[in-house]
Amino acid sequence: MQALYGQLVVGLINGSFYALLSLGLAVIFGMLNIINFAHGAFYMMGAFAAYFLLNWAGLGYWWALVLAPLMVGAVGVLVERTMLQWLTGLDHLYGLLLTFGLALVIQGVFQNEFGSSGLPYAIPAELRGAQNLGFMFLPNYRAWVIVFSLVVCLATWFVIERTKLGAYLRAATERPELVRAFGIDVPRMITLTYGFGVALAALAGVLAAPINQVRPLMGADFIIVVFAVVVIGGMGSIMGSIVTGFALGLIEGLTKYFYPEASSTVVFVIMAIVLLVKPNGLFGRTA
Amino acid sequence: MQSRTITALLAAVAATALTVGSAAAQDNKTVRIGNLSDQSGLYADLGGPGSTLAAQMAIEDSGLLAKGWKIDVIAGDHQNKPDVGTNIARQWYDVDKVDVIVDTPNSGVALAVNQVTREKNKAFLNSGAATSDLSGKACSPNTVHWTYDTWMLAHGTGEAVVKSGGDSWFFLTADYAFGHALERDTTEVVKANKGTVTGAVRHPLNTADFSSFLLQAQSSKAKIIGLANAGGDTTNSIKQASEFGITAGGQKLAALLLFLPDVHALGLQVAQGLTFTETFYWDLNDQTRAFSKRFSERMKNKMMPSMVHAGVYSAVLHYLKAMETFGGNPGDGAKVVAKMKEMPTDDALFGKGTIRADGRKLHPAYLFEVKKPAESKGPWDYYKLVATIPADKAFRPTAEGGCPLVK
Numbered sequence: 001m002q003a004l005y006g007q008l009v010v011g012l013i014n015g016s017f018y019a020l021l022s023l024g025l026a027v028i029f030g031m032l033n034i035i036n037f038a039h040g041a042f043y044m045m046g047a048f049a050a051y052f053l054l055n056w057a058g059l060g061y062w063w064a065l066v067l068a069p070l071m072v073g074a075v076g077v078l079v080e081r082t083m084l085q086w087l088t089g090l091d092h093l094y095g096l097l098l099t100f101g102l103a104l105v106i107q108g109v110f111q112n113e114f115g116s117s118g119l120p121y122a123i124p125a126e127l128r129g130a131q132n133l134g135f136m137f138l139p140n141y142r143a144w145v146i147v148f149s150l151v152v153c154l155a156t157w158f159v160i161e162r163t164k165l166g167a168y169l170r171a172a173t174e175r176p177e178l179v180r181a182f183g184i185d186v187p188r189m190i191t192l193t194y195g196f197g198v199a200l201a202a203l204a205g206v207l208a209a210p211i212n213q214v215r216p217l218m219g220a221d222f223i224i225v226v227f228a229v230v231v232i233g234g235m236g237s238i239m240g241s242i243v244t245g246f247a248l249g250l251i252e253g254l255t256k257y258f259y260p261e262a263s264s265t266v267v268f269v270i271m272a273i274v275l276l277v278k279p280n281g282l283f284g285r286t287a
Numbered sequence: 288m289q290s291r292t293i294t295a296l297l298a299a300v301a302a303t304a305l306t307v308g309s310a311a312a313q314d315n316k317t318v319r320i321g322n323l324s325d326q327s328g329l330y331a332d333l334g335g336p337g338s339t340l341a342a343q344m345a346i347e348d349s350g351l352l353a354k355g356w357k358i359d360v361i362a363g364d365h366q367n368k369p370d371v372g373t374n375i376a377r378q379w380y381d382v383d384k385v386d387v388i389v390d391t392p393n394s395g396v397a398l399a400v401n402q403v404t405r406e407k408n409k410a411f412l413n414s415g416a417a418t419s420d421l422s423g424k425a426c427s428p429n430t431v432h433w434t435y436d437t438w439m440l441a442h443g444t445g446e447a448v449v450k451s452g453g454d455s456w457f458f459l460t461a462d463y464a465f466g467h468a469l470e471r472d473t474t475e476v477v478k479a480n481k482g483t484v485t486g487a488v489r490h491p492l493n494t495a496d497f498s499s500f501l502l503q504a505q506s507s508k509a510k511i512i513g514l515a516n517a518g519g520d521t522t523n524s525i526k527q528a529s530e531f532g533i534t535a536g537g538q539k540l541a542a543l544l545l546f547l548p549d550v551h552a553l554g555l556q557v558a559q560g561l562t563f564t565e566t567f568y569w570d571l572n573d574q575t576r577a578f579s580k581r582f583s584e585r586m587k588n589k590m591m592p593s594m595v596h597a598g599v600y601s602a603v604l605h606y607l608k609a610m611e612t613f614g615g616n617p618g619d620g621a622k623v624v625a626k627m628k629e630m631p632t633d634d635a636l637f638g639k640g641t642i643r644a645d646g647r648k649l650h651p652a653y654l655f656e657v658k659k660p661a662e663s664k665g666p667w668d669y670y671k672l673v674a675t676i677p678a679d680k681a682f683r684p685t686a687e688g689g690c691p692l693v694k
Contacts, residue, residue: 006502014496115588116331117519120554123530130532136502137532211530212495213522213552217328221495256490256499261462263499264491 006136007257008250013142015249016149017204021222022229022241023153024200027160030236031173031193034084034095039226040219041103042198045072046205047214048110051121061124061210068206069199076198080191103220110216118213145207152203153242160238169193228271234284244282315615316356320346320603321385323375323400324415326364329493329519330392332548333593334415336362338390340585341596344578345603351611358607361385365396367492372396373403380407386616387412387606387623389599392517394418394465404429410620412606414598417517417544418468419683422647426690428621431628433648434598435566437465438683440543441472443564443652443676448511448541449480456541457509458487459500459524461516469515469543485509490516497524501531510538517544522553529557546593550669555660558669566652566681567594567636568670574635591667597636602648605632640678645690652681 021043028036049068053059059067079102087094127141160166172179172186180186205219212218229248233240248267255266262269274282320342324334342360351358361383365372372391379385380403388404391397392415401421404411411430413421419438421430456477460466466489474484485507488500501524504512512533514524521542528540545563569579569591578600582592592600609626610616617623624646632640632648640650655670663669685693 003502003506006506007499010496010498010502013498111327111331112587115548115590116327116329116335117333117522117548117552120526120552120557122554122556130530137505137536139530139532141530142498211527213519213526215519218495221493253499257503260488260490260500264494 003135004254004257007253009133009136009138010142010256011250011253012146012246013249014252015246016146016153017208017222017245018226018229018249019153019242019245020149020204020207021201021226022233022245023156023238024197024204025226025230026233026236026238026241027156027200028194028197029230030238031169032080032084032095032190033092033173034087034099034194035092036194036197037096037100037223038079038103038106039099039198039201040221040223041106042072042076042201042219043205043208043222044110044216044219045075045106046202047121047209047212047218048114048205049202050206050209051119051214054121061206064206064209065203069202072202072205073195073199077191077195079198080194084194085187085191103223107216107220114216116216118215118218121209121214123210141210145211149204149207152200153245156200157238157242225267228267230281232267232271232274232281234281237281237283240281240283315618316351317384318356318358318387318607318610318616319383319385320358320360321376321379321383321388322360322362322390322599323365323372323379323388323396324362324390325367325392326362328367330367330415330517332552332590333518333546334390334392334595334599337582337586337590337592337596338414338599340582341592341600342389342603344582344585345600345607349604349607349611351607354611365391365393367393367396369395369399373399376400376403377407380404380409386410386618386620387603389413389603390415390595392416392595393463394420394468395463397421398425398464401425401427401430404620408620410606410624412599412602414602415595417465419472419688420464420468422643422645423683423688423690426645426688426692428646428692429624430646431602431624431642431648432646433602434594435564435652436647436682437469437472439566439652439681440469440564441476442683443654443681444541444543444562445473445476445513446480447562447654447674448539449477449482453511453539453541454480454482455509456482456484456511456513457504457507458484458513458515459497459504460487460489461492461520462489463492465517466515470513473513473515473543487515490520492520494520495523497527498531500524501528501533505531505533505536505538511541512538513541513543515543518546518549521545522549525553525561526557546595547591547667547669548593550657551590551667555658555663555669558657559659561657562654562673564652564654564676565594566650567592567597568653568655568672569667570670571653571672578635601632601634601636604634605630605642643685644693645685645688646692647682647685647688649678649682651678652676 050064130139233244256263322339363375387410394416397416405427414434419436421432460470628642637650654674
């Protein structure tokens with residue numbers, strides 16, 4: 001039983017990564033209608049940005065938490081301005097293909113430069129050590145990851161669903177011409193939204209750097225699962241991506257306990273079942 | 288007079304025959320080597336592009352190019368999928384005129400390529416895969432298993448750990464041919480030394496998060512957590528084990544298979560104190576240092592060679608030596624491999640050795656310990672030599688392998 005509680009906590013930690021990443025995807029899909037396959041690559045770039053900041057500029061983890069998302073977010077803005085904006089109004093497939101190709105190029109470049117086995121990134125001194133919860137040993141850093149990503153997720157949800165800025169954003173995706181008539185710069189809003197989604201991915205990358213090796217393929221291994229999370233939650237649903245992110249982390253943790261061999265496929269089994277029962281996902285709006 | 292004419296005629300015929308003979312051999316002085324490896328995934332740094340370079344260096348060092356041979360090496364990515372590996376092997380053998388496949392980490396892929404190579408009567412010089420079945424029940428007259436295997440790892444590291452008091456084990460096993468073989472071989476060693484195995488958890492290949500598995504290992508209360516995995520899986524398990532306080536809690540990790548790039552990726556802070564077995568390290572002696580320096584200068588990221596790279600170099604060099612004794616490429620894999628087994632091996636990296644009838648290459652193995660950060664004098668100075676296991680003790684005795692070739 002003790003081990004089971006441990007698995008639940010660990011599941012929650014993985015769930016927080018799923019939630020952060022799928023949240024970014026949901027924001028981008030909701031606002032730009034683009035299935036952002038480059039999300040995993042941006043997540044990886046976030047981790048590498050943290051590594052560069054530490055080793056080339058001497059700036060530690062806390063700086064990376066702020067600067068890495070800004071840097072990678074800026075790359076996102078550039079990508080949106082130079083490539084994605086030309087796809088407005090076209091079928092989803094074009095965005096998917098473009099971002100998928102982009103992901104392959106980015107990963108290839110990093111792999112060519114840094115090899116595949118990864119680079120070390122240490123846990124910041126303030127968060128080393130662990131708490132003995134009685135049933136398990138919880139590293140402080142992991143506890144921090146759960147709390148921090150939960151706060152970021154809820155803040156994002158709040159901004160989009162409950163503030164004036166969020167209302168503009170949602171309006172701009174529904175009726176761009178009308179919003180433009182009110183004197184609001186819709187293209188800029190869309191660009192910044194993409195940059196924000198990308199920055200969320202980079203933030204998750206910084207959080208992951210001390211746990212995993214900083215590897216060029218760290219995003220590629222992750223992204224398919226995250227897409228499954230988004231599909232289960234309902235494409236574009238903000239709350240859906242947060243809730244399913246955490247829930248699937250938990251389910252995966254339980255699978256690792258009861259039947260570890262299936263832990264890499266359980267998410268897809270759930271996806272298949274959900275799509276059969278609710279084709280728009282658990283939180284998706286009916287078309 | 289007449290006899291002189293006959294002699295001249297005979298001489299002319301002989302000369303013509305000789306010319307024709309050598310012309311035929313000359314046509315055949317072409318060898319194509321295929322480096323079938325993981326070029327982009329979790330084993331790419333220990334094999335991958337480095338193995339292509341190692342094969343290239345062996346070609347250059349063989350001296351055959353100067354003697355008019357045409358030898359080249361091509362590379363393919365098996366992506367750790369046996370079906371992809373098999374398809375590339377077939378394409379190479381049937382269409383691209385490849386004579387010999389080298390490297391091929393990932394035991395699942397290696398066992399598949401082993402089969403194809405035998406069907407096509409080519410040669411397979413495996414350096415990267417670990418499963419001891421390659422020279423056991425799956426042995427083939429076309430295959431040489433060069434660098435290391437699971438039996439060697441189990442006996443080298445496993446035995447050292449059990450004898451130093453680690454008598455109860457829990458395994459973290461990569462869920463495919465290699466992990467299963469390593470777990471099986473190590474379990475035998477643990478039990479033979481009166482230890483116990485309390486359990487095992489099988490994780491999918493290429494797992495990023497090991498915390499759940501580590502928690503299970505932790506609750507097993509075993510003294511030793513045996514890592515029957517490799518590459519990125521091993522580095523992630525080691526890193527996360529230190530994070531979850533596993534080693535601080537009194538349990539010890541036994542990394543059954545650890546390569547130089549893994550230690551480099553982990554950093555000494557995390558990797559220090561790990562004990563493991565390898566058959567090559569760049570800083571063993573003057574010859575290995577000289578080779579490694581040349582290798583590192585030509586590698587894009589300036590890395591030192593892993594034991595897999597060293598094995599590819601040594602295997603290709605010996606293959607080409609055997610090829611040279613034929614005076615040309617006989618186009619018969621089994622024949623070349625039989626010749627390789629006849630000739631003693633001798634190279635700068637592994638020293639003198641032999642290849643057994645079951646295809647097992649024999650050389651010493653070394654028990655290493657990872658240095659503490661303070662002990663390391665510079666980049667890539669990572670290992671301390673703990674013990675040398677002589678060639679006749681390092682690998683499984685022929686009789687125990689169940690290889691049909693030697694029955």
